Amino acid sequence: MRKSDIKAVMQIEKASYPVPWSIGVMRDCIKSGYHCVVLKQEKKVVGFGILMTALDESHLLNMCIDKSYQGNGLGRKLLSYLENMCIYNQARTFLLEVRVSSPVAQSLYKSFGFKQIGIRKNYYKCLIGREDAIVMKKIVG
Numbered sequence: 001m002r003k004s005d006i007k008a009v010m011q012i013e014k015a016s017y018p019v020p021w022s023i024g025v026m027r028d029c030i031k032s033g034y035h036c037v038v039l040k041q042e043k044k045v046v047g048f049g050i051l052m053t054a055l056d057e058s059h060l061l062n063m064c065i066d067k068s069y070q071g072n073g074l075g076r077k078l079l080s081y082l083e084n085m086c087i088y089n090q091a092r093t094f095l096l097e098v099r100v101s102s103p104v105a106q107s108l109y110k111s112f113g114f115k116q117i118g119i120r121k122n123y124y125k126c127l128i129g130r131e132d133a134i135v136m137k138k139i140v141g
């Protein structure tokens with residue numbers, strides 16, 4: 001992900017979540033040196049993922065596929081790439097949070113071998129109130 005991709009990334013982010021990340025958070029992820037990747041089709045940004053690695057642990061902070069490109073295996077491709085990044089960075093543990101209201105994402109992660117290890121209460125901000133996150137983990141190393 002380059003600075004020039006952020007506009008397209010933010011469009012996908014805003015269409016994906018009722019309370020999206022701000023552009024500042026997105027820029028900070030790049031500045032902080034997180035692994036920020038975009039998935040492109042014919043030069044168009046159709047998805048992105050953000051991975052933070054510290055020592056032997058990688059944490060998936062965000063991952064989205066443009067709504068009009070969903071259901072075609074791109075999410076699976078992107079997650080596979082991010083998992084390879086974990087392995088490349090010698091992380092042993094791949095961690096993520098997923099909304100309790102996101103069965104599609106949960107099904108994707110389960111099919112990759114992620115297992116639920118806990119719940120973070122009121123983790124996500126919603127338009128009204130907050131939503132719990134399921135914490136999932138996979139040993140990759």
Ligand SMILES: CC(C)(COP(=O)(O)OP(=O)(O)OC[C@H]1O[C@@H](n2cnc3c(N)ncnc32)[C@H](O)[C@@H]1OP(=O)(O)O)[C@@H](O)C(=O)NCCC(=O)NCCS
Pocket residue numbers: 016062063064065066069070071072073074075076077097098099102103104105107108111
């Ligand atoms: C989660 C997300 C990234 C999946 O991307 P995608 O490109 O649609 O996913 P794929 O086409 O690669 O499908 C991967 C798996 O997701 C699940 N899935 C996809 N569409 C589904 C649907 N309509 N219903 C149920 N499960 C579905 C299936 O397990 C599927 O695997 P399969 O095709 O082998 O059955 C995408 O839906 C998205 O961006 N959602 C909004 C943002 C979000 O919730 N991100 C996750 C943050 S934790």
